[in-house]
Amino acid sequence: MSEPKNNHDTRERILDVAERLFMEHGYEGTSMRVITTAAEVNLAAVNYHFGSKEALLCAVFRRRLGWLNRERLQALDVLEAQAGGAPLKPSQILEAFFGTLLRMGEDESRGGMTFLRLLGRTLTEPAEFIRTFFANEYAEVIDRYKLALFRALPDVPKAEIVWRLHFMLGAMSYAIAGTDVLRVVTGCELGDLAGEQNADAAGDSALARRLSQRLMPFLLGGLRAPLSNLAAPSAAAPESPGEGGQKPEV
Amino acid sequence: MSEPKNNHDTRERILDVAERLFMEHGYEGTSMRVITTAAEVNLAAVNYHFGSKEALLCAVFRRRLGWLNRERLQALDVLEAQAGGAPLKPSQILEAFFGTLLRMGEDESRGGMTFLRLLGRTLTEPAEFIRTFFANEYAEVIDRYKLALFRALPDVPKAEIVWRLHFMLGAMSYAIAGTDVLRVVTGCELGDLAGEQNADAAGDSALARRLSQRLMPFLLGGLRAPLSNLAAPSAAAPESPGEGGQKPEV
DNA sequence: GTCTATATTCAGATAGAC
DNA sequence: GTCTATCTGAATATAGAC
Numbered sequence: 001m002s003e004p005k006n007n008h009d010t011r012e013r014i015l016d017v018a019e020r021l022f023m024e025h026g027y028e029g030t031s032m033r034v035i036t037t038a039a040e041v042n043l044a045a046v047n048y049h050f051g052s053k054e055a056l057l058c059a060v061f062r063r064r065l066g067w068l069n070r071e072r073l074q075a076l077d078v079l080e081a082q083a084g085g086a087p088l089k090p091s092q093i094l095e096a097f098f099g100t101l102l103r104m105g106e107d108e109s110r111g112g113m114t115f116l117r118l119l120g121r122t123l124t125e126p127a128e129f130i131r132t133f134f135a136n137e138y139a140e141v142i143d144r145y146k147l148a149l150f151r152a153l154p155d156v157p158k159a160e161i162v163w164r165l166h167f168m169l170g171a172m173s174y175a176i177a178g179t180d181v182l183r184v185v186t187g188c189e190l191g192d193l194a195g196e197q198n199a200d201a202a203g204d205s206a207l208a209r210r211l212s213q214r215l216m217p218f219l220l221g222g223l224r225a226p227l228s229n230l231a232a233p234s235a236a237a238p239e240s241p242g243e244g245g246q247k248p249e250v
Numbered sequence: 251m252s253e254p255k256n257n258h259d260t261r262e263r264i265l266d267v268a269e270r271l272f273m274e275h276g277y278e279g280t281s282m283r284v285i286t287t288a289a290e291v292n293l294a295a296v297n298y299h300f301g302s303k304e305a306l307l308c309a310v311f312r313r314r315l316g317w318l319n320r321e322r323l324q325a326l327d328v329l330e331a332q333a334g335g336a337p338l339k340p341s342q343i344l345e346a347f348f349g350t351l352l353r354m355g356e357d358e359s360r361g362g363m364t365f366l367r368l369l370g371r372t373l374t375e376p377a378e379f380i381r382t383f384f385a386n387e388y389a390e391v392i393d394r395y396k397l398a399l400f401r402a403l404p405d406v407p408k409a410e411i412v413w414r415l416h417f418m419l420g421a422m423s424y425a426i427a428g429t430d431v432l433r434v435v436t437g438c439e440l441g442d443l444a445g446e447q448n449a450d451a452a453g454d455s456a457l458a459r460r461l462s463q464r465l466m467p468f469l470l471g472g473l474r475a476p477l478s479n480l481a482a483p484s485a486a487a488p489e490s491p492g493e494g495g496q497k498p499e500v
Numbered sequence: 501g502t503c504t505a506t507a508t509t510c511a512g513a514t515a516g517a518c
Numbered sequence: 519g520t521c522t523a524t525c526t527g528a529a530t531a532t533a534g535a536c
Contacts, residue, residue: 028278174420221475222468
C-alpha cells in the first residue's frame with residue numbers, strides 16, 4: 001500500500017532468487033543464508049518481508065499460481081461458452097489445463113521453466129504445510145477440470161477418470177521437474193536438449209514448446225486408453241500399433 | 251562375514267525404520283536422532299554400521315534395488331527367449347518393467363508399498379549424491395528396456411520413445427509416491443483407498459494391485475498414442491473415445 | 501558392538517541500533 | 519526498511535569408556 005523506496009526491488013529480488021534456489025536444491029536443502037546472500041539482501045530481510053521461511057515458499061508460489069489459476073479457469077470458461085452446453089472434447093480440456101501451464105514455461109516474466117520445475121518438484125515434497133498449501137491453491141481449479149472430464153467421458157467411471165488425472169499430473173510434474181532426472185535415468189539421449197543446465201531464456205522456451213508437443217499426445221493417449229479388462233493385465237489387449245481397440249467405456 | 255550377535259537385528263531394524271521415515275518425511279526432513287530413537291538403537295549406531303546418513307539412504311535402497319534389478323532383467327530375458335528373436339509387444343515390456351515393481355508393493359518382505367513410495371519420492375529429490383546413486387543403480391536396466399522398446403516400436407523415433415519412457419516413469423513414480431498427494435490434489439474421491447494412512451499389510455497389498463490395474467492401461471495408451479502432428483496441438487486429432495486413429499508411426 | 505558425552509557446524513529467528 | 523549481532527535449538531559426526 002505505501003512502500004516508500006526500493007522495497008519492491010528487495011521483495012521481488014528475494015522471490016526471484018528463492019524461486020531458483022528452491023528449484024535447484026529443494027526447500028529443506030536451501031538455507032535462508034544462501035538465499036539472502038545470493039539476492040544481495042540482509043539475512044533479516046526475509047523474516048521482515050515474509051515472516052518465515054515457510055511463508056517465503058508460499059509467497060514464491062502465490063506470485064505465480066494466482067495468475068495460473070485464473071488462466072486455467074478462464075480457458076475452461078471460454079471452451080464451455082463456445083460449446084454451448086455440449087461436453088468438451090478431452091483434448092480441449094487437456095490443452096486448457098496442461099497447455100496453459102506449459103506456456104508459462106515459455107514466458108520468462110511468469111517464471112518460465114524455473115517456476116515450472118519448482119512446481120513439479122515441490123508437488124512431491126513431504127512437508128505438511130506444503131501439502132495443505134497446494135490443496136487450498138489447487139482445489140477450485142482441479143474440481144472444475146474434474147467435472148469437465150466427467151462430462152467429456154460419460155462412459156468412463158469417475159474413479160477411473162480421477163486416477164487418470166492423477167497419472168497425467170504425475171507424468172507432467174516429473175517431466176517438467178526432471179530435465180536432469182531424465183538425463184540421469186535415461187542417459188541423456190534426447191539430442192537437442194543436451195545443453196546441460198538451462199541456457200536460460202532461449203533454450204528454456206524451446207524446451208517448453210518441445211515438451212508440450214511430446215507430452216500432450218502421451219497424456220491424451222493415456223486418458224483415452226481402454227479400461228483394464230479386470231483380471232489378467234498382459235494377455236487380452238491388442239498390440240500392434242496400428243489398430244488397437246480404443247474403447248474407454250466399461 | 252563374521253558378525254557375532256544381534257548385529258543383524260540392529261542393522262535391519264535401522265534400515266526398516268529409515269525406509270519408513272525417509273518415505274514419510276523425505277531425506278532432509280528425517281534426522282538421525284528420530285531414526286535411531288524409533289529403531290530403539292543408539293544414536294551412534296547409524297554411523298557405526300553405515301558410516302553416514304547419506305550412506306544409510308543408499309543402504310536402504312541397495313537392500314531392495316538389487317533384487318528389483320535382477321528381477322526386471324530376468325523378466326526381459328524370459329520374454330526375449332520366448333519370442334525367439336522377434337520384437338516383444340509393448341505391453342509385455344511394460345508389464346515386465348512396471349509389473350515387476352508394482353508386485354513389490356504387494357510383497358511385504360520386499361518393502362511393500364513403503365519402499366515403493368520411498369522410491370517414487372526419492373527419485374525427485376534434488377540432492378546430488380542421490381541422483382548419481384540412482385543413475386548408477388538404474389543404468390543397466392533402463393538401457394535394456396530402452397532397447398527392447400526401440401525394437402518393439404521400430405516406426406517410432408527413438409527420441410520419442412525415450413520421452414515417453416520418461417513420462418511413464420513419472421506417471422508411475424507420482425502415482426506411487428502420492429497416495430496422499432492424490433488426496434490433496436484430487437480431493438480424496440477414490441472410494442476404497444480412502445483409509446487415510448496405509449492400513450499396513452492388507453490395505454497396501456490391495457492398493458498395489460488396484461494401482462497396477464489402473465496404471466498399466468494408462469501407460470500403454472500413452473506409449474502407443476499417435477505422434478504429435480508437429481504444429482497445432484489441439485485441432486487435428488480425432489476425439490470421440492471409440493475410434494481414435496492409433497498410428498504411432500511418423 | 502554399544503553407549504554417553506561432546507565437538508562442531510549450521511539452521512531459523514529476533515532484538516535493537518541506525 | 520536495513521543492518522549487525524546474537525539467541526536458541528538442532529543437525530551430523532566422533533572420541534573414548536565399557
